[in-house]
Amino acid sequence: MGIPSWEESFEHGNFGDKRRIKRAVGIANRIDMKCNTKGASAALQGHGELKAASRFLKCSSVTPESLTEGFMNINCSQITKEHILLVEDTSEMNFAWRNKPIEGFGPSGCSGAQGFFI
16 A cells, blocks of 8 residues: 555546546656755756646646546545544744733743644
8 A cells, every 4th residue: 555646636626628647647657756955846957848738727627626536536545444533734923022911822832832733
């Protein structure tokens, strides 16, 4: 059990045209290779690839749901246990700048300053 490839994630995608599946895989692979160091738009080579990605994402049949559906279906089908742990990013509201304590707020973050997590 591992993370599905982009090909697996998009192979049954409903993007209104079968050719868009190949486009989705290509864009995702290109961004996946370089996104950690340069950002998504820098991962695409030249104006043509950036324009093609933009046109793809502007298609009415290309929605957040259609882009994530395959990935979600694959991952959900791999759940074989009764209990699972879902991890997500948490934002922190930190009030270290205040001179007076706020009633009801506890320590947050590494500094232990008053605040809360969202």
